[in-house]
Amino acid sequence: MIGENRHIARARLLLGQGRLKDAEKEVGYALQQDPNDHEAMLLLAECKIDAKDYDAGISLLQQAILLDPHSDRPYYLLGFAHYQKDNLKEATKQLDIAIQLNPYHAGYFGLYAYIYMEQHNYKAALEKANEGLNVDPEELTCLNARSQALFRLKSSDEAYETIKEALSIDPDNAFTHTNYGWHFLEKGKHKQAREHFREALRIEPTMGRARAGLKESLKANVPPYRWLLMFSLWLSSKSKAARWGIIIALWIGVRLATSASKSAGWQVLAFVLAALYLAFVVFSWIGNSLANLYLSFHKEGKYALTSSEKYNAWSIGGVILLSIIFFTLNFTTGGKTQGALFFCSIVVFSLAMPLSQLQYPISFVTRKPSFWMAFALIGLGVCTCLSAWIAPAVFTVFLSVYMLAFLVYTWAGSFSGR
Numbered sequence: 001m002i003g004e005n006r007h008i009a010r011a012r013l014l015l016g017q018g019r020l021k022d023a024e025k026e027v028g029y030a031l032q033q034d035p036n037d038h039e040a041m042l043l044l045a046e047c048k049i050d051a052k053d054y055d056a057g058i059s060l061l062q063q064a065i066l067l068d069p070h071s072d073r074p075y076y077l078l079g080f081a082h083y084q085k086d087n088l089k090e091a092t093k094q095l096d097i098a099i100q101l102n103p104y105h106a107g108y109f110g111l112y113a114y115i116y117m118e119q120h121n122y123k124a125a126l127e128k129a130n131e132g133l134n135v136d137p138e139e140l141t142c143l144n145a146r147s148q149a150l151f152r153l154k155s156s157d158e159a160y161e162t163i164k165e166a167l168s169i170d171p172d173n174a175f176t177h178t179n180y181g182w183h184f185l186e187k188g189k190h191k192q193a194r195e196h197f198r199e200a201l202r203i204e205p206t207m208g209r210a211r212a213g214l215k216e217s218l219k220a221n222v223p224p225y226r227w228l229l230m231f232s233l234w235l236s237s238k239s240k241a242a243r244w245g246i247i248i249a250l251w252i253g254v255r256l257a258t259s260a261s262k263s264a265g266w267q268v269l270a271f272v273l274a275a276l277y278l279a280f281v282v283f284s285w286i287g288n289s290l291a292n293l294y295l296s297f298h299k300e301g302k303y304a305l306t307s308s309e310k311y312n313a314w315s316i317g318g319v320i321l322l323s324i325i326f327f328t329l330n331f332t333t334g335g336k337t338q339g340a341l342f343f344c345s346i347v348v349f350s351l352a353m354p355l356s357q358l359q360y361p362i363s364f365v366t367r368k369p370s371f372w373m374a375f376a377l378i379g380l381g382v383c384t385c386l387s388a389w390i391a392p393a394v395f396t397v398f399l400s401v402y403m404l405a406f407l408v409y410t411w412a413g414s415f416s417g418r
Helices: 002-016 020-033 038-050 054-067 073-084 088-101 106-118 122-135 140-152 156-169 174-186 190-203 208-219 223-236 240-263 267-295 307-332 340-350 369-390 392-416
Strands: none
Touching (some): 073 106, 140 156, 190 208, 267 307
């Protein structure tokens, strides 16, 4: 037992440091000595969950429950794993069991509150967070959930007091700083947000949500992206039905306003409205990649980007540059390709949309329909441009097919949420 306890204690320490592989090795030593060690199995499950191998973690937790069905922690961890998999119904089911077995663990109520937040049920989230705080007034998960629910319910003063209380209890809590940062980001205060994300990463350098927030706060230096980000964050706080209602209403509103402007003889206003809406749609697709292109030259941002994000950004920059070259050549050169080059510039620019959805390095073993749709559209676009030189007689046919495919792709992408 002495050796077993030593391995488990070391595994717990390594897990806290984010050294998952080393922690798994120590747990393995403990399980070699006793394959039915409940605590070792729980630690191994936590390692798998932290590594985002949720299925493996769930399998281990189910084994742990068989060893000790009256232990509450495996059910809580099962709830957390299902929450991460976005299986909220199963997550609440497991949390109900955990709370039934141990109603005095405030953290369980905190996770429950976050599940309600995901469902946009902010009143229920607030009630569940308060329920946990009745058990432990200093439970940070509950305090963070409470502050977020209050922000959503427009009780900003009370929300600020709650999050300040959380920071006063533990000023070095990365989770609290990250939540504070995302709140400031929603309010358009990207400089204040950046400070909290940096502090969170100083405390916990591997925290993905803080790193993502830092990137967004840096990209918010680009005004168009800042506006798109605020709109996206505001939209994400709505239910799925409300989000679709807003998008459809925006499209109908633009169509009605454009038609009314044309009827009144205000052709210029109709053109401006249509152009602004088109710019919004295009930027909603490629804005993130363009902002990443800006970050790739930023002294701090370039270290925050992943390799995939960098390659993606450079590919978008490349097609935009090529589009400008084609557009320029159309007016500076003559010959049979004049005119066709103008349409080629449009085709090449439009390729930024499917390119923005690719992950690098490109893998052809993926089964995602979105990948194959994007790749097929890119191939069709390249063939369309090549036909302008190789087979000018069929260029218009290729162009027509490409434009139709592009419309189908954009609509399919919109309805699938890309």
